[in-house]
Amino acid sequence: MRRILVIDDDQAVRGAITIVLQADGFEVVTAEDGWAGLELARASEFDLVIVDLFMPRLGGLDTIRQLRERNPLLPIIAMSGSTPRRATDPADLLESATQLGDVIKMPKPFRANDLLKIVHGAIGAAVKS
Numbered sequence: 001m002r003r004i005l006v007i008d009d010d011q012a013v014r015g016a017i018t019i020v021l022q023a024d025g026f027e028v029v030t031a032e033d034g035w036a037g038l039e040l041a042r043a044s045e046f047d048l049v050i051v052d053l054f055m056p057r058l059g060g061l062d063t064i065r066q067l068r069e070r071n072p073l074l075p076i077i078a079m080s081g082s083t084p085r086r087a088t089d090p091a092d093l094l095e096s097a098t099q100l101g102d103v104i105k106m107p108k109p110f111r112a113n114d115l116l117k118i119v120h121g122a123i124g125a126a127v128k129s
Contacts, residue, residue: 001026002047004026005029005030006018006021010052017050017115020116033056034051037049037051037067040098047090051079052079053078075122077119078103078104081107081108102125
């Protein structure tokens with residue numbers, strides 16, 4: 001069974017992603033921020049990591065950088081949505097994330113089918129590498 005780590009500070013987002021991925025046969029482990037996600041990634045192996053870019057304590061870009069240092073070939077999906085409180089354009093941050101190696105961007109909100117398509121594509125590309 002493929003294992004996916006989902007790192008997002010929003011419990012509702014983590015829960016929704018977990019439901020969709022588990023229904024499709026994936027094992028899902030979640031973390032509420034970058035530090036917790038990195039600890040999980042150090043302790044266990046994952047086939048894919050999904051990382052929110054806007055998080056407290058350790059943001060998504062720094063989390064991705066550290067994940068890349070540990071495993072340069074790990075498939076990573078960076079996700080972000082816009083909110084009125086954030087001055088930084090999420091599209092710019094998503095583009096920055098893709099510069100950290102082979103990172104796939106996924107804007108929020110997204111539909112379940114879009115999530116599954118991106119996840120299967122990322123895992124399939126990693127298998128071919």
